[in-house]
Amino acid sequence: MKVLVIGGTGVVGSQVVNQLRKRDVEISVLTGVKKKRKNFPKG
DSSP, X not given: OEEEEETTTSHXXXXXXXXXXXXXXXXXXXXXXGGGGGGSOOO
């Protein structure tokens, strides 16, 4: 399954991303906060 998380670096979005990672889901994250982008793997 592929999922797009909008606001994935926010309070709620980051928890959503963490739960999806545990379920081995392919995730794309859309964020406007440049300094938080480094927390995600490239790809």
